[in-house]
Amino acid sequence: MRELLAVLKENNYSSAKDLLATLRHVEELENQLAGAVEQLSAMREEVENLQKAPLKSALQASVHTLEEKAASLKEQISALKESILTGCRQALSEAREHGISALDNLARFFHLRQSFEGIRDTIQEAIQTDTRAIEKIEAMAAQYHEAGKHLKNAGRVLAGKEAVTEAKPIGKAAKTIAAPFRADRACLTAMKGTVEKALSGLERLEQSAPKKPSILKAMREQSEKIQAEPAKTEPSARRAER
Numbered sequence: 549m550r551e552l553l554a555v556l557k558e559n560n561y562s563s564a565k566d567l568l569a570t571l572r573h574v575e576e577l578e579n580q581l582a583g584a585v586e587q588l589s590a591m592r593e594e595v596e597n598l599q600k601a602p603l604k605s606a607l608q609a610s611v612h613t614l615e616e617k618a619a620s621l622k623e624q625i626s627a628l629k630e631s632i633l634t635g636c637r638q639a640l641s642e643a644r645e646h647g648i649s650a651l652d653n654l655a656r657f658f659h660l661r662q663s664f665e666g667i668r669d670t671i672q673e674a675i676q677t678d679t680r681a682i683e684k685i686e687a688m689a690a691q692y693h694e695a696g697k698h699l700k701n702a703g704r705v706l707a708g709k710e711a712v713t714e715a716k717p718i719g720k721a722a723k724t725i726a727a728p729f730r731a732d733r734a735c736l737t738a739m740k741g742t743v744e745k746a747l748s749g750l751e752r753l754e755q756s757a758p759k760k761p762s763i764l765k766a767m768r769e770q771s772e773k774i775q776a777e778p779a780k781t782e783p784s785a786r787r788a789e790r
Contacts, residue, residue, distance in 0.1 A: 552636045555643065556651065563654040566753040570660065571632065573746035577625055577667070577739055584674075584735035585618050590728040598725070603688045607725075610681040614732065617674035621739075624670060628663045635659075655754045661747065668743045671736050678733035682726050689722035 549571060556564035591611050598604040635658040642650035642657070 549633065549636050552640055555640070555648070556654070559648055559651070561651060561654070563651075563753055566749050567654065567658075569749045570658075570746055570753070573742050573749065574625065574629060574632070576742050580735055580739045580742060581618065581621055581625065584732050584739070587728045587732040587735060588615055588618060591732065594725050594728055603684065606684050607681055610677055610684075610729075613677050614674055617670055617677065620670050621667060621674075624663065624667045628660065628667070631660060631663060632658065655750075658750075658753070661750055664743050664746050664750065668740060668747075671740045671743065675733055675736045675740070678729045678736065681729045682733075685722050685726045685729070 553564055553568060556567065588611065591614070595604060595607045595611055598607065639651060639654060639657040
């Protein structure tokens with residue numbers, strides 16, 4: 549990678565900047581994924597300490613899904629890095645064999661768009677898993693508070709007091725359980741943003757490739773040129789006849 553970047557910079561290729569940005573985005577994705585994996589450990593611990601069976605089972609399934617998504621992302625990022633290395637080797641080989649002009653269309657050596665889009669899809673699925681888990685935690689907390697409110701109101705009625713109608717905010721325990729899911733979602737959202745930036749960079753890299761001239765357009769221009777030539781020579785031919 550360093551050798552190709554050096555060659556591109558030495559020959560003033562603007563594509564060097566976009567390629568370097570892509571490499572940095574991949575490195576950023578690795579760091580962000582490491583942060584998400586850390587949250588999975590905290591998540592497992594919080595879920596393991598739960599006593600309520602229905603919620604515990606549901607959240608254990610969510611954690612399992614998130615672990616699978618994290619493993620998938622790790623494999624996808626690893627495959628992406630290998631694809632970049634392969635592209636660098638091919639680009640350098642072409643440059644050595646056919647000259648530096650082989651690097652004019654650098655994007656043809658790097659087929660990364662599909663890889664980044666696949667990573668984005670996996671991230672989005674994991675974000676949705678986090679969101680559903682948080683919703684389940686909040687729903688269970690709301691039910692718990694509602695049940696508690698009814699019991700409290702029964703006691704207030706017996707004591708001749710007015711019933712409480714307002715709903716309490718989510719409790720401290722529910723916030724603690726939801727915290728690692730929220731943190732994981734934040735890491736994944738940051739990863740999604742990094743992928744979007746990488747895709748924008750790829751678009752610039754693809755647009756910087758020289759466009760092949762249209763054969764049809766060239767033929768049309770040549771035809772028009774040929775048709776115009778007799779018109780130019782016609783007046784001079786008439787003068788010669790006179």
